[in-house]
Amino acid sequence: MNGGPCLLCQEDVELERKIQELQDKRRNxxxxxxxxxxxxxxxxxxxxxxxxxxxxxxxxxxxxxxxxxxxxxxxxxxxxxxxxxxxxxxxxxxxxxxxxxxxTTVSFTLEKPTKVPLLEAIRDWLLLSGGLPLKIWISSYEGKNPVSQEMYGPVINALNQHSGRWQKLSLCIPASYFRHFRGSSPTSSLYDLQIINSGDLDTDGLLPAFRMNFKPSPTNLSMCSIRLSANDIGCGNLTSLSMQYMSVNDCIVAIRHAPLLESCEMRQIDSRGDVSTPNTNFRHTRLRDLDLGYVREDLFIDQLLRLMECPALEEFSSRQRLSIAMVDSLVSFFKRSESRLKELGLYGDGDTEEKLAVEFIKKLLNAVPYLHGLFLGGNTLPIDDLLEELSSSPPILAGGTPGFLPRLQSLALYSYDISKWEYIPYIYTWPHRKHLRMTISPYDRSFIVIDDDTQDKISQLIDQGANIHVLKRGKDYFRSA
Structure with missing residues (x-):
């Protein structure tokens, strides 16, 4: 009374004071x-x-x-x-x-912030990182609460203030956000750049652009669902390049302008947006690893392989069904490049069970006589026929001609069906096959049928040190029995 708090209010204040004292004591x-x-x-x-x-x-x-x-x-x-x-x-x-x-690692998704304001959290995080190089990951939010670019503008601007420290920048976001990443200082330390458009290729008919104030020139570059012509990225320092859902013209231009390139992966390549495709051959003297997957057959043959020569190539992978025309194109590419290919991966999945004749696979493999490692997978490759060929081929044929894959050290087979297991023991009777590492993983991993005699022979070989692994549901069939 008398203008002061009532007794109940005084009691409440006293309880609040005691609660605070207890909380302080508990923290201590x-x-x-x-x-x-x-x-x-x-x-x-x-x-x-x-x-x-x-x-x-x-x-x-x-x-x-x-x-x-x-x-x-x-x-x-x-x-x-x-x-x-x-x-x-x-x-x-x-x-x-x-x-x-x-x-030094900053990551977030484009979702509506919940408890802590994202801008405040990012600024605090950047402050705590001192002056060290930064690795930044930003991805799309796939939930029900999308955000506007206006909401994330201040957050991206905070990151732009530290662009001189960017070491890795990974963007898996709608392309319309790319234009916000301008940077405020040269990104001399940016060696790894991933630009992945998680939205549509075009926005209102405009090309999505990634154009910083200072042109980045990374060592590793990944691009997906964008157009190279709309992005100001230097290729002069590239040693590793990955391109997915891009046009064949962009792929060829990128490789041509990357003289230091050593590893290149191309997936889901087509001709969208191409007005004309470069048709002059070029020789890349540093490319050692080339991985092509799900490329339209005419582009695979007439554009990519026909135009390139890669004398330093050591590893090559193809992830698509092989046709006779594609085999001929690969043979021409390997011979024209005069490469000493050491690792080859062929993935021959197709819509039918019709297999490519073994003579065409032999023609391809004979074009790479220095091969050390071979990876074969899919339902259209003649796996059984190749096992038979390996089992019957000596290191040197009559007249001094090398036999079939004389330098092979590692063989990995992934197939829907392997029925000729009896060839495997014969492969290891040849002196040059004693140390061959063989890994077999049937696609139907619950279905492995090996007759008792062959199983005993393979088991004996393994006991004698043969490097044979048959995988069934992730376990070694022979060693887990």
């Missing part, structure tokens, strides 16, 4: 409890304690969109390890926040 008690439960890390020199925290990082802390850290909708399930370390106690929080190396 928890600090002492944590110190008691962890008597070591906070007593080490700070540089040792910081190193221990760094050792606790998981793979998804370095690559936040590592598949094991995602749920079915592409959103991370785990909180970042640096954040978790900061919640242990005050001492750990101070230690974590004073270890810049813990905060």
């Amino acid at each position: 008690l928890q600090t002492r409890m944590n110190a008691s439960h962890d008597p070591f890390i906070l007593k080490f020199p700070p540089e040792i304690s910081s190193h221990i925290l760094l050792l606790s990082l998981q793979e998804w802390d370095y690559d936040p969109f590592y598949e094991c850290s995602q749920s079915h909708d592409g959103i991370r399930n785990e909180l970042p390890t640096p954040f978790l370390l900061s919640t242990i106690c005050r001492g750990w929080r101070q230690l974590a926040r004073s270890t810049p190396s813990l905060w």
Whole structure:
């Protein structure tokens, strides 16, 4: 009364004061409890304690969109390890926040923020990272709450202020967002760039563009569902290039302008948007690893293989059904390149069970006489016939001609059906096959039929040291029996 709080109000204020005192006491008690439960890390020199925290990082802390850290909708399930370390106690929080190396990976999805404003969180994270190089992952949100570009503009601008520290930039977002990543200083340390359009190729008829204020020239570049002509990216320093859902013209232009390129992967390549395709041959003297998959057959033959010569090529993979015309094109490509190919992968899946005749596969394999490793998979490759060929071919034929794949050291077979298991023991009777590593994994891993006599012979070979592995449901059929 008398203008002051009533008795009930005074009691409530007193309870609030006591609650606050109890909360303070509990925090102090928890600090002492944590110190008691962890008597070591906070007593080490700070540089040792910081190193221990760094050792606790998981793979998804370095690559936040590592598949094991995602749920079915592409959103991370785990909180970042640096954040978790900061919640242990005050001492750990101070230690974590004073270890810049813990905060060099920035990742988020384009979803509506929930508790902590994203801009505030990103600014704090960038501050904690000190002046160290940054790895940035940004992905699309696939849930029900999409965000506008206006909402994420300030967040991207905060990242742009640190563009001089970008070491890796991975964008898996609608292409309309690309234009926001302008940068405010040269990105001299940006060695890894992934530009993946998770939306439509065109937006209102305009080409989506990734054009920074300072032209990036990464070492590793991945592009998906964009057009090279709309993106200002230097290729002069590239050693690794991945292109998916792009035009054949973009692929050829990128390879031509990347003289240091050593590894190239092309997937789902077509001719969309191509007005004209370069038709002059070119020779790439550094390309060692070429992986082509799901490329339209006419483009595979008439554009990619016909135009290129790759004398340094050591590894080649083809992920599509092989036809006679494609085999002839590959043979011409290998011979024209005069390459000493060591690793070859052929994936011969098709809509029918009709297999390519063995003589055409032999023709292809005879064009790569220095082959050390061979990977065959699919339902259209004559696996049984090739096993028979290996079982009957000596290292040297009559007249001094080398036999079939005389230098082969590793053979991996993935097939729907393998019935001629009896050829395998005969393969290992040849002296030059004694150390051959053979891995067989039927597509129907529950269905392996080997007669008793052949099974005994293979088991004896394994007991004698033969490197034979038959995988059934992830387990070694012979070694797990």
